Amino acid sequence: DDWDALEQIWDHIFESALRVNPAEHPLLVTESAWNKRECRERLAELAFEKYRAPALFLCKDAVLTAFAAGRSTALVVDAGAGSTRVVPVYDGYVMQKNVAKQSLGAHMLSEIILQQMETDxxxxxxxxxxxxxxxxxxxxxxxxxxxHDRPNTTASYDHYAKLCVVEDYKESACQVFEAMWDETSTGSTFGRPMSVEKPVPSMSFGQTTGMDTNKPVFGGFSPSSNNGPAGGTTAPAAGGAAAFSFGTADYIPPPPLLLLLDS
Incomplete structure (x- = not known):
């Protein structure tokens, strides 16, 4: 854990962004459902000893998400860049032993799209x-x-720059299939054009990719369906993680609220 970086972020927030004295305001800090006790103690030490906060409240982000939707009981699905997390919240408390995580997220979808564009x-x-x-x-x-002729560019940076282009395409064209996935029924979604203003020399306005814009997104729900960098993985998909989290709970909650977050 890089606590020095965290301190720099907090310094920027208090001094440059909010322009407030943290010693005059109570702090509300969100944390993940699996945050360790050592990290919580270090956060409290930082808040009280360095910033002299009068009060501190650490709250699970999934709980705040449920409260923001007006519910105290919910099944929160957090689909992020590097992972997908399912957190059951019951009466304002996180059910720790039922939290499910998988290391498949938006970055994996970008890798799949890039491979399909270049290979297929x-x-x-x-x-x-x-x-x-x-x-x-x-x-x-x-x-x-x-x-431009840029011979000294590293392969890692070139790959990162390609992923930035792909992410722009993904956010503009890709979508979740509205029904159950069926490869024979998605012909109408083939070949969505890329955005007009994007300076991508290999594509022009109106030129189609020939790629199904539903299939990469479906990889997050069924990773084994993709033959990309994460294709064939045995990690549980988002639906499987949600089913595990809800099915292993030792209580009978009311109908849950499913919340999808893109962090």
């Missing part, structure tokens, strides 16, 4: 840092662009 669709994904200038072309015509 034979699309060259050109990152934005390589683009020097673009020339206007007619609709559905190949893009014309002049690229």
């Amino acid at each position: 669709m034979k699309i060259t994904v050109t990152p934005q840092y390589k683009v020097k200038e673009k020339q206007p072309v007619e609709t559905e015509q190949p893009a014309k662009a002049t690229l």
Whole structure:
């Protein structure tokens, strides 16, 4: 744990963003459902000894999510960048032993889309840092662009820049299938065009990718259905994690509220 970085973040929040004296205001700090006691004690030490806070309240983020929706009992599904977490909340308390986690998230979906574009669709994904200038072309015509010569760029940065382009496409075009997944019934979703203003030399306005925009998102619910970097994994999908979390509870709650968060 990088506590020095946390202190710098808090310094920026109090001094630059909020411009308040933390010694004059009680602090409300959110934490994950599986946060360790040692981390909680270190947070309290930091809040009271360095920032002189008059009061501190640590609250589970899933509980606050349920309260924000007006419910004290809920099944909170937090779909983040690097993982998906399912946290049952009952009467304002997190059921610790029923918390389920999986290491599949939005980053995995981006990797799958990138692989499908480059391998299956034979699309060259050109990152934005390589683009020097673009020339206007007619609709559905190949893009014309002049690229920078950057021979000293590392492979890791180039891959990261490609993922940024893919994430833009994912957020603009991809969607969750509205019914049960069936590959024979998704023909109408093939080939959504990329966004117009994005400086991606390999694509132009109106040019289609030829890729099903539902299938990558479905990988988060059924990871074994994708043959990407995380394809074939035995990790539980989001639905399986939710079923485990709800099914192992030792109480009979009222009908739960399912909350989807994108953090």
